[in-house]
Amino acid sequence: MTDSMEPMETDAAIVRRAIEGDERAMRLLWNQHAPHVDAVVRRLAGDADLAQDVAQEVWIQIFRALPSWRGDAKFSTWVHRVAINRTLNALRRTRRQALIETEIEDDSAVVEQDSERSMLAQTIEEATRKLSPGARTVFLLHDVEGYTHEEIAIELGITSGGSKSQLFKARAKLRRLLAPLVDAPTSGKSNRGMEHRYVDGHGEYAER
């Protein structure tokens, strides 16, 4: 790549050659975008083995979809979107996300204090793995990838209201799992001593 070439021109030229089956061009695209695409696959799969299982399929799907890139978006943005879409498709096909459209189980949002403490996570990545597949996917798409609920609804075949519901429940659970990380340190009276607990099945809480 020379400095005088615009990135879009360069991408367009490489993509054209890749569409024609030019291995060098395809490998160049893979080299340039693999770190980012791999990160997307890892994040959505949430499991290293599963990520490796679907990565090959995702990349083949990306190359298959190359002709649909019109150049009206940055190629990297397009690849990112396609990677997400194809990863979700691949995950569905593995049937490991069979519960993608199911609601979070009622008891998953109401966690007893003792068991919740034992589930506290050290990182947000670890915490997201404790969510149900559906809630996890919605959370990642909305809060990490920046999808709208309408886009999520289309992507996952659910309603936008269902997407919102799962997002809020996911956030609430993550907030509790990550309490040591997200609770603000306070001077004087500690908020941590004023622990919240659910008092009924409808999400109400009280201090104790």
Next chain:
Amino acid sequence: MWTDTGNMQNANQHLDLERFAALDHQAPTTDELAHLAACTVCRAERHAYLTLQGMAAAMAAPSVPDAPRLVEWERLASGLRQEGLLTSPPPVPAVTMPETFIDVARHPQPARVSSPGWLRVAAALVFTAGGALFGRWSSGAPLMSTAPTSGSAVSATLVSDRDNAFASVQQASEVLYRAQRDYERASLWLAANDTTIHDSGVYRARLAALDQMMTASRAALREAPQDPVLNHYFLAAYTAREATLQALGGALPVDKSLERY
């Protein structure tokens, strides 16, 4: 939904937990704002959710370029060919490498040399390491007893050989392959039979140097796995390392065995 807790300073009702999770979707009402202004617990709770959302956004940060790839190009290219997306035929290596060497190259230990520097390293290998390796190896040995002990001597030999034309790529490849096998055989034979006494420190220094060569050539092979020159350098370093390990084992006192160097 509101809950009467009975012990707040200015208000008796906290926001519902899931309401905090939805505040970025539905702005707080006047009552909720008033409560948030007065209630330290709910303010802290809201802060916790904002922190959580910040952590989530940070997950989308650019990935680490050096992270291990989820799929190797060779495997992906094979899949792309099966799908008809990659039309060029798979490159045929000029030399059929022994499987063990290919395995070592493709499933390496973690590399210590990053790929951007491999060209420089490979160039250095071409002009110096080959001569140094051959020269040091052959010092005092009958195979190269006329003592090409410097890189320039080896280079001169290579230059004169270059004048000999080959009839075909296949013929040149066969010659290369034979030379490679001969080199491998000679190295291992020397390791087993060279009675020249060396201090084990010489072998250890050589092993350290060979490890650096292998690391560099391995990194280069990741970028150009079919390149015959790089394959030969990797193979040469690998063979020499094996032979040196063997020789080092022989150089040790009989009551000591080689576990590490």
